[in-house]
Amino acid sequence: MINVVVIGNGMVGHHYVEQLAAAEVEAHITVIGGEPRPAYDRVHLSEFFSGRTAKDLALTTREHYAEIGVDAYFGDPVISIDRDEKKVRTESGREFTYEKLVLATGSYPFVPPVKGNDHKPCVVYRTIDDLGNIQAQAKEAKVGVVVGGGLLGLEAANAVQNLGLETHVVEFAPGLMGVQLDAGGSAMLRRKIEAIGVYVHTSKATEVIEESENGAGRLLMKFADGGSLPTDMIVFSAGIRPFDQLARDCGLKVGERGGIDIDYHCRTSDSDIFAIGECALFGGRIYGLVAPGYRMAEAAVSQLGDDPIAFHGADMSTKLKLLGVDVGSIGDAHGKAEGSVAYTFSDERIEVYKRLIVSADGKKLLGAVLVGDCSDYDTLLQYFLNDIDLPANPESLVLPYSVGEAPSLGAAALPASATICSCHNVSKGDIVASLDAGSCSLADVKSETKAASGCGGCAALLKSIVDHEMAARGLEVNTSICEHFAYTRQELFHLIKVGCIKSFDVLLEKHGSGRGCDICKPAAGSILASLWNDYVLKEKHVGLQDTNDTFLANMQKNGTYSVVPRIAGGEVTPDKLIVLGQVAKKYNLYTKITGGQRIDLFGARVQHLPAIWRELVDAGFETGHAYGKALRTVKSCVGSTWCRYGVQDSMAMAIYVENRYKGLRSPHKFKSAVSGCTRECAEAQSKDFGIIATENGWNLFVGGNGGMKPRHADLFATDLDDETLIKYIDRFLMFYVRTADRLQRTSVWMDNLEGGLDYLRAVVIEDSLGIARELEEQMNSIAGSYQCEWKTTIEDPERLKRFTEFVNTDAEDDHVVFVQERQQPRPATEDERLQLLAIEV
Amino acid sequence: MNNSVILCQQADLIPNSGICVQVQGEQIALFYLPQENPQVYAIGNWDPIGKANVLSRGIVGDLNTRLVVASPLYKQHFDLVNGECLEDADFCVPIYAVAIVADQVLLTQ
Ligand SMILES: Cc1cc2nc3c(=O)[nH]c(=O)nc-3n(C[C@H](O)[C@H](O)[C@H](O)COP(=O)(O)OP(=O)(O)OC[C@H]3O[C@@H](n4cnc5c(N)ncnc54)[C@H](O)[C@@H]3O)c2cc1C
Numbered sequence: 006m007i008n009v010v011v012i013g014n015g016m017v018g019h020h021y022v023e024q025l026a027a028a029e030v031e032a033h034i035t036v037i038g039g040e041p042r043p044a045y046d047r048v049h050l051s052e053f054f055s056g057r058t059a060k061d062l063a064l065t066t067r068e069h070y071a072e073i074g075v076d077a078y079f080g081d082p083v084i085s086i087d088r089d090e091k092k093v094r095t096e097s098g099r100e101f102t103y104e105k106l107v108l109a110t111g112s113y114p115f116v117p118p119v120k121g122n123d124h125k126p127c128v129v130y131r132t133i134d135d136l137g138n139i140q141a142q143a144k145e146a147k148v149g150v151v152v153g154g155g156l157l158g159l160e161a162a163n164a165v166q167n168l169g170l171e172t173h174v175v176e177f178a179p180g181l182m183g184v185q186l187d188a189g190g191s192a193m194l195r196r197k198i199e200a201i202g203v204y205v206h207t208s209k210a211t212e213v214i215e216e217s218e219n220g221a222g223r224l225l226m227k228f229a230d231g232g233s234l235p236t237d238m239i240v241f242s243a244g245i246r247p248f249d250q251l252a253r254d255c256g257l258k259v260g261e262r263g264g265i266d267i268d269y270h271c272r273t274s275d276s277d278i279f280a281i282g283e284c285a286l287f288g289g290r291i292y293g294l295v296a297p298g299y300r301m302a303e304a305a306v307s308q309l310g311d312d313p314i315a316f317h318g319a320d321m322s323t324k325l326k327l328l329g330v331d332v333g334s335i336g337d338a339h340g341k342a343e344g345s346v347a348y349t350f351s352d353e354r355i356e357v358y359k360r361l362i363v364s365a366d367g368k369k370l371l372g373a374v375l376v377g378d379c380s381d382y383d384t385l386l387q388y389f390l391n392d393i394d395l396p397a398n399p400e401s402l403v404l405p406y407s408v409g410e411a412p413s414l415g416a417a418a419l420p421a422s423a424t425i426c427s428c429h430n431v432s433k434g435d436i437v438a439s440l441d442a443g444s445c446s447l448a449d450v451k452s453e454t455k456a457a458s459g460c461g462g463c464a465a466l467l468k469s470i471v472d473h474e475m476a477a478r479g480l481e482v483n484t485s486i487c488e489h490f491a492y493t494r495q496e497l498f499h500l501i502k503v504g505c506i507k508s509f510d511v512l513l514e515k516h517g518s519g520r521g522c523d524i525c526k527p528a529a530g531s532i533l534a535s536l537w538n539d540y541v542l543k544e545k546h547v548g549l550q551d552t553n554d555t556f557l558a559n560m561q562k563n564g565t566y567s568v569v570p571r572i573a574g575g576e577v578t579p580d581k582l583i584v585l586g587q588v589a590k591k592y593n594l595y596t597k598i599t600g601g602q603r604i605d606l607f608g609a610r611v612q613h614l615p616a617i618w619r620e621l622v623d624a625g626f627e628t629g630h631a632y633g634k635a636l637r638t639v640k641s642c643v644g645s646t647w648c649r650y651g652v653q654d655s656m657a658m659a660i661y662v663e664n665r666y667k668g669l670r671s672p673h674k675f676k677s678a679v680s681g682c683t684r685e686c687a688e689a690q691s692k693d694f695g696i697i698a699t700e701n702g703w704n705l706f707v708g709g710n711g712g713m714k715p716r717h718a719d720l721f722a723t724d725l726d727d728e729t730l731i732k733y734i735d736r737f738l739m740f741y742v743r744t745a746d747r748l749q750r751t752s753v754w755m756d757n758l759e760g761g762l763d764y765l766r767a768v769v770i771e772d773s774l775g776i777a778r779e780l781e782e783q784m785n786s787i788a789g790s791y792q793c794e795w796k797t798t799i800e801d802p803e804r805l806k807r808f809t810e811f812v813n814t815d816a817e818d819d820h821v822v823f824v825q826e827r828q829q830p831r832p833a834t835e836d837e838r839l840q841l842l843a844i845e846v
Numbered sequence: 847m848n849n850s851v852i853l854c855q856q857a858d859l860i861p862n863s864g865i866c867v868q869v870q871g872e873q874i875a876l877f878y879l880p881q882e883n884p885q886v887y888a889i890g891n892w893d894p895i896g897k898a899n900v901l902s903r904g905i906v907g908d909l910n911t912r913l914v915v916a917s918p919l920y921k922q923h924f925d926l927v928n929g930e931c932l933e934d935a936d937f938c939v940p941i942y943a944v945a946i947v948a949d950q951v952l953l954t955q
């Protein structure tokens with residue numbers, strides 16, 4: 006058992022802990038973090054201002070560390086390392102001994118040494134705590150200046166703009182993002198971000214920051230060229246400095262300009278101490294991106310085992326969306342290599358700039374710059390990383406299609422070693438292996454390898470590889486729903502709709518073969534219901550339904566059913582609550598409150614269902630559709646009506662939403678929730694669609710679910726008014742009902758849409774397919790023709806005939822036996838049943 | 847047909863679906879498929895895998911031209927003609943000879 010102490014719990018330190026905990030090595034891990042919370046996703050920090058919370062950004066929790074046996078301490082930075090005693094000491098006086106020590110202290114924002122940089126409205130942007138500061142300062146501000154026009158500066162500018170401030174970027178160098186972009190790319194980027202209202206000031210050296218007297222702003226920035234700029238707050242985001250003081254103090258070798266020197270095993274000058282991430286200096290450089298840090302962490306972990314791997318530096322190519330602008334930079338973006346030649350394409354009308362840097366012989370790609378359109382990034386990166394020979398006319402790779410079809414780099418051309426997803430280090434070989442091991446869809450490969458689940462930049466490439474590989478294996482994925490129909494659910498939906506088909510028999514006759522089965526019948530039944538909303542127990546539909554749909558109740562393991570009335574939004578009157586209790590008592594039902602904020606009654610015999618429902622319907626209850634592939638519940642908190650923190654009436658919204666979509670038949674069950682403020686008590690982000698109140702309206706999230714593979718919903722749209730919110734949900738749900746596969750939850754459906762979330766936004770928000778009105782109208786007509794199936798059923802003697810165990814006798818199934826447990830009935834086990842029978846005899 | 851037993855009326859049957867009768871403590875699931883020949887099929891109602899009396903409440907159809915009912919509990923298919931479980935040959939349900947005679951469903955032994 007090796008005793009390993011890790012200082013710093015940022016992104017890279019956390020990755021190290023996860024890797025080590027999963028490795029073969031027996032290690033006891035202690036983590037000491039300087040920030041008050043466990044590691045979180047710094048890369049997506051600016052999403053905090055568009056609706057994400059600290060909880061969403063978290064990469065782990067204290068509980069998780071405890072579970073995997075890691076001792077973790079937070080908010081207590083290490084202040085000294087004693088290399089002789091092999092001991093570290095924290096600010097609060099804790100001491101820890103180590104056999105191996107890992108420094109993962111990251112870096113801190115560089116604040117230029119300008120007089121006046123310590124005024125109160127001067128802040129930095131790196132941690133969650135910083136976000137609080139920025140928010141506080143922004144409250145009283147109209148204008149915000151970001152000092153720094155690099156990647157981090159523009160991220161900060163995005164945050165400032167999201168806070169609703171007039172945003173300025175002040176950069177010392179002549180261009181924006183000088184590290185990643187050449188002058189042409191930089192100029193195009195400037196043009197684009199100015200167009201969205203950000204003021205850009207380049208070649209500006211700030212000399213002094215003064216408190217302003219004339220009231221134009223709280224501060225006045227004065228520049229070396231004599232100009233000045235009034236502002237209410239300043240965010241310094243002008244680069245990073247490694248946290249290396251601890252290493253300096255204990256005599257480890259550090260670089261001239263900072264950074265802890267490491268070799269390709271990530272060892273410092275003391276062989277028992279490793280350094281990884283942004284505090285480490287490798288080959289004279291600091292790697293200010295997360296992926297190289299992860300590679301260092303993996304290399305460092307491997308040194309403790311039998312199979313050490315080396316870190317040989319990392320590619321710094323990046324693809325980003327900054328202030329909504331696509332920016333890509335690959336390899337030698339500045340064309341510094343000797344003899345290199347460049348191809349440049351620039352179109353100021355559509356504001357796109359592309360540049361290729363090619364070796365002297367024109368055969369290899371050395372670098373590239375993309376601004377305004379990154380669609381070629383994946384292909385170019387593959388040429389670059391895998392040293393693939395360029396086509397004879399390399400310019401065709403970036404020219405618009407009209408000039409000449411770009412030769413696309415097929416998935417087949419990539420070597421197995423090609424990195425497809427750099428966030429999770431997934432190679433083409435890993436994807437192939439996952440398919441070999443039984444994955445048989447894009448979604449399978451995604452969840453198996455994690456590819457495309459980081460920044461998502463490789464999604465299109467991943468899809469083409471998966472498609473290609475499946476085809477190559479003759480594994481022409483059979484998407485037929487079953488042996489009776491050579492169609493997917495989506496295709497069946499179209500056939501039924503276009504052909505105006507109203508029954509399964511007609512569908513089978515026209516488009517299928519055989520007699521149907523338990524797969525296609527309920528699927529067709531569900532489509533017929535979502536299209537025409539016919540009463541599901543009509544004679545022609547009867548044989549199509551699962552027993553749950555037939556008896557409008559969920560079958561339990563002993564053949565009895567559960568009864569689940571709708572309790573919209575979880576709101577129930579005392580009178581109704583009493584009725585539920587009385588009914589449960591009368592029919593000897595087991596009673597349980599569910600996670601969806603309603604009450605399930607278990608153990609009803611089929612012949613008792615009508616009487617039970619008659620009493621419930623008389624008391625004003627409706628069916629809860631717990632048996633159907635349909636809307637389950639809309640969970641809610643009490644919202645602004647009762648809660649001190651609520652900002653909108655989440656209760657009223659939840660009840661409205663539940664009533665609007667109840668009864669809608671869909672490919673799978675779906676759930677929703679409404680929270681009255683960002684504290685998110687209703688857990689809306691774990692639902693197929695979730696609604697969270699903001700000061701200005703509602704944020705809509707889509708594609709979440711709990712269950713076996715929990716998934717957080719994605720933020721879909723922000724600050725919607727009531728009407729727009731409902732419009733978007735109508736479109737979203739109807740599009741899902743139309744296009745999803747059988748038993749496909751919204752998350753998987755979305756992941757399988759080419760273009761994913763962005764595509765869905767285009768369809769729902771921008772109406773890119775021109776079907777928004779049709780979707781809304783269809784939803785309106787379904788909502789308008791809603792009927793409570795139980796109410797209809799109990800009023801129809803013909804239908805009620807089905808609700809019997811035996812048609813030839815009133816006897817009851819004697820195999821259904823209950824025993825009492827905690828003052829309620831439950832099904833008897835086989836032993837208990839035999840015993841009971843024996844006594845009776 | 848002197849030793850046959852009346853199970854129910856033909857009108858009690860539900861087209862393309864199942865019902866259940868109990869005869870001398872035995873539960874028999876009856877399926878009515880008007881387009882087939884014969885039109886009625888009878889198997890035991892007991893699902894030997896799910897261990898409950900539920901087969902009459904499954905969905906009927908065909909797999910590879912064999913007429914089947916799918917158990918509503920765990921979805922295994924049982925052959926309506928010979929009682930075999932398609933997914934697991936170790937399981938089999940009893941079958942019964944039945945016929946529709948003069949609007950009545952008879953167990954013909
Ligand atoms: C706004 C923003 C956007 C970014 N966007 C991208 C991007 O798009 N792509 C990309 O690849 N990278 C991006 N980055 C960079 C990326 O976040 C970093 O590369 C990554 O976080 C580095 O991880 P790390 O663990 O080395 O350092 P950090 O994440 O900084 O973690 C270091 C931790 O160590 C703690 N610590 C320091 N000293 C001590 C001590 N003495 N005792 C205990 N704890 C200590 C610190 O408090 C900190 O919590 C972005 C960064 C920011 C700020």
